Amino acid sequence: MRCRLTAVSLCLFAMPAAAQAQAQLSSSAQDERGYCPVRPGLGTPACTIAPGRVSIETGVVDWTRDDTPDERSDAVLVGDTLVRVGLSETVEAQLGWTPFGHVRTREKATGAVDAVDRVGDVQIAVKANLRHPDGSGFSAAVQPFVALPVGRGPLGAGDWAAGAIVPVSFDLGTTIELQLTPEINAAADEDRHGRHLSYSGVAGLELAISEAVNLTLELAAAQDDDPDGHSTELQGAASASWMPSDDLQLDIGTTLGLNRDAADVEVYLGISRRL
Numbered sequence: 001m002r003c004r005l006t007a008v009s010l011c012l013f014a015m016p017a018a019a020q021a022q023a024q025l026s027s028s029a030q031d032e033r034g035y036c037p038v039r040p041g042l043g044t045p046a047c048t049i050a051p052g053r054v055s056i057e058t059g060v061v062d063w064t065r066d067d068t069p070d071e072r073s074d075a076v077l078v079g080d081t082l083v084r085v086g087l088s089e090t091v092e093a094q095l096g097w098t099p100f101g102h103v104r105t106r107e108k109a110t111g112a113v114d115a116v117d118r119v120g121d122v123q124i125a126v127k128a129n130l131r132h133p134d135g136s137g138f139s140a141a142v143q144p145f146v147a148l149p150v151g152r153g154p155l156g157a158g159d160w161a162a163g164a165i166v167p168v169s170f171d172l173g174t175t176i177e178l179q180l181t182p183e184i185n186a187a188a189d190e191d192r193h194g195r196h197l198s199y200s201g202v203a204g205l206e207l208a209i210s211e212a213v214n215l216t217l218e219l220a221a222a223q224d225d226d227p228d229g230h231s232t233e234l235q236g237a238a239s240a241s242w243m244p245s246d247d248l249q250l251d252i253g254t255t256l257g258l259n260r261d262a263a264d265v266e267v268y269l270g271i272s273r274r275l
Contacts, residue, residue, distance in 0.1 A: 033134045037272035038082060040239035040251035041216045043181035043202040044143065046167040047135030048127055049086040054275040057082045062268040066257075073105040075154075080120070090133045094125040094145075101155045118155040122148045140168045149188070158192035161185060175208040179216075190228040198224045204237075212243045216253075234258035247274040 036047040039057045049055050059080035066073045082096040098120030105114045125145035132139040143165040149158055163185030170178045180203055187198035200222035207215045218237040224230065239253025248271075255266040 035243070035247055035249065035272075035274045036135050037241075037249050037251075037274075038084070039249070039270045039272050040241055040253040040268070041202075041204060042218050042220045042235065042237050042255065043179045043204045043216075044165050044167040045135055045179065046129060046132075046139040046141040046169045048090060048092040048129045048133045048141065049084050049274070051086040051088050053086045055082075055084040055272060056275070057084070057270065057272040059268055059270045062266065064263050064266040066263040068260075070109070071105055071107050073103065075101060075103045077101045077120075077155075090129040092127050094123070094127065094143075096123040096125075097121075098151070098155060103154050116154070118151055118153075120151045120155045121157055122150045124148070135169060137171050138169070140166070142166050147188075157188035159188035159195070161188045161195065163187075163198075177206040179204040179206060179218075187224065187226070190226050194227075196225050196227060198222070198226075214241045216240070231261040232259070233262040235262050248272070 033050045035055070036045050036049075037055060037057050038044060039059070059077060062077040062080060064075045077098050078100045080096075080098045082094060085093045087093055101118050101120060103116050103118065106112070123145055125143050127141050127143040129139065129141040145163055145165070147157065147161040149156055149160055152158065163183060165181060165183045168180045172178055180201070182201045183199065185198040186195040188194075189196055200220065202218055202220040204216050204218035207217075209215055216237075216239045218235075218239075220233075220235045220237065222233045222235075224233075234257070235255050236258055237253065237255040239251060241249050241251040243249045251270045251272070253268055253270075255263075257264050
């Protein structure tokens, strides 16, 4: 009887230690996966964040100018934020929102100026990685999303929208990665009374300048079949990111319009932090 009691006591003593060791192992496994923020750039990476980890990715400031024959508009976004939560080894949840935006429009013929302050719509998404959740080698994922009409125009769409992104990436060598991001949407109509087809594609090359610095060059095309008028946007983009630590990234980037339907220029700064 004494031997049995001793064995049970040893088991009870060992269980917390085993649980602690398992937790440490799980934490170590999470830490082995490198941090891959969605920022910066036009495309979306195929990688997902490790389970139990949280990524907060914020556009500190974002300025866009669009100059047409009739008017010039300037939009400044502050605090545009995406929160990503790892749910499993291959699945993450996302919540995105723009808490403040200032849009100023000037009519060239009359000189009249209109300025509004708005919040943006809320976007909810789930990304499921299909191969290599750390983004290495050949990686692919599918990301359905829905946009909720929290904001008002011109930042908010005024109605709900939904769509899906299928990001894919290929390692072309130790320092070069090809990224493709096709997207299809049921976008809200301009008059806020229905939805229409919208689709786009982004192709990019990410270059590892060093272990901490990456440069990304991208081309993007988007077709919007709004009943009030179809448009085709062509854009080119360049962005750079710097990781001073394993869980922190700083970024800067610019996007240039390559045709009349696209905004002329966008410049932004951002920060991403993994918890």
